[in-house]
Amino acid sequence: MTFQQTSTARPSKSSLFLRSQMRNIAPFATLILLLIFFSIASPSFATIDNASNILTQISVTGIMAVGLTFVILCGEIDLSVASIANATGIVVAYFTLQESYVNIANIPVAGWLAVVLALATCAGLGLVNAFGTTFIGIPSFIMTLAMMQIGAGISALLVRGQIAYNVPDIVSTLGSGNVGGFPTIALVLLAFLVVGHVTLTYTRFGRYIYMVGGNREAAEYSGVNVKLILGAALVICAVCSGIAGMVGVAHFGSAQQNEFDGYLLDAIAAVVVGGTSLFGGRGGIGNTIVGLCVLGVLNNGLDHIQIDSFLKILIRGLILLAALIVNVYVQNIRSVERAEGA
Incomplete structure (x- = not known):
């Protein structure tokens, strides 16, 4: 009596699909479970x-996570996002017209010019x-670590x-205003998410982002200016x-040192928990939206x-760890599949 060997049998197509899509499925399933749990636990x-x-x-x-999505899709990281947010928020507040602030060359700086200076600073x-x-x-890890200190x-x-x-009126409106009872800061986020998604999905620049993150050498051979794409992603x-x-700053009502320091981990976590690959080339704004919702x-x-507030920090860390494990696991699956197909 003979037995067929099954150890070398290939997984079914549905099994392969589910395994390859785990990066997208796991965050969405987590979000649904959290919504159900908290809805039951608290009226x-x-x-x-x-x-x-x-x-x-x-x-x-x-808003930070939208920019980080571009960088992480390129297979890079930016650790300076919170520090740049701090610096820019302080610049716009510092140069806003008010009696207690210094003038530039004895000329009062108007609100719109303070916004321009702030944008010039972050750019x-x-x-x-x-x-x-x-x-x-x-x-990028070392460069942006230095920029964090700068x-x-x-x-x-x-x-x-x-x-x-003090902040300019336009910034105050965007940060703390309401439109029909809906917070304008959420509308600003929506605008960034839409523009980011359209850019990554429907433009040549977006395709180049995925090419650079997916296979940098192949992108170079295809004529893509990899340095320009990486640089543009970091500026964005x-x-x-x-x-x-x-x-x-407008939303919180003040600008001070270290105000956004705690947002670095949250912004990175939103991108990674949502399923965007740390290795580049996989993911997008849709994943970031799911990650933001999970954290929120x-x-x-x-x-x-x-x-307990200390337990809250532990739970967030465990969820981030789980997302990283899934991220690496799916990447390993793809590496095995490519090796088998070679």
């Missing part, structure tokens, strides 16, 4: 007002990141431990962080059930 969770609160709470993180810091990473060859130094130099309160990330810092629902829901 005040599943309300329209609380949904609006969650959107507001994730807005600053979300300039992004250009420094881009130059160091692409032309000098410094790894941004912190700019913030400290301008406010010197003080707190700035810095500008998104700067705008997040400006509207965040988790943080808000834990507040509703009055859980």
Whole structure:
């Protein structure tokens, strides 16, 4: 009697599909489970007002995460997003017209010019990141780690431990206004998500982002200017962080040192938890939206059930760890599939 060997049998197509899509399926399933759990655990969770609160709470993180999505899709990382947000928010507040602030060459700086200076600041810091990473060859991890300190130094130099309160009217409207009872800061996030998705999905630049992240050497052989794409992604990330810092300052009502330091991990987690590959080339704004929702629902829901704040930090860390494990697992599956197909 003979037995057929099954150890070498290939998995079914459906099994392969589910395994390859685990990066997308796991975050969405996590979100659904969290929504069900917190809706049962707290009657005040599943309300329209609380949904609006969650959107507001994730807005600053979300704007940063849009820029980070571009960078991570390229297979790089930017650790300076929170520091650039701090610096930009302080710049726009520092140069806003008010009697207690210095003037430039004895000329009062109007609100619109303060916004221009703030945007120039974040774009300039992004250009420094881009130059160091692409032309000098410094790894993005190290380059943006240095930029983290530079941004912190700019913030400290301008406010010197003080707190700035004034911001231009346009920034105040975007950060703390309402349209028909809906927070404008959430509308700003929506605009960034739409523009980011359209750019990555329907433009040549977006296709180049995926090509660079998927296979950098193949992208170079195809005629893609890899350095330009990487540099552009870092500048986009810095500008998104700067705008997040400006509207965040308006939303919180003040600009101070280290105001956004805690947003670095949240922004990275939103992109990774959503399923965008840390190795580049896989994911997108849709994944970032799911990741933002997971973090927003988790943080808000834990507040509703009055859980220990220290345990809350532990739970967030465990969820991020689980997302990283799934990320690496799916990447290993793809590597095995490519090896078998070779």
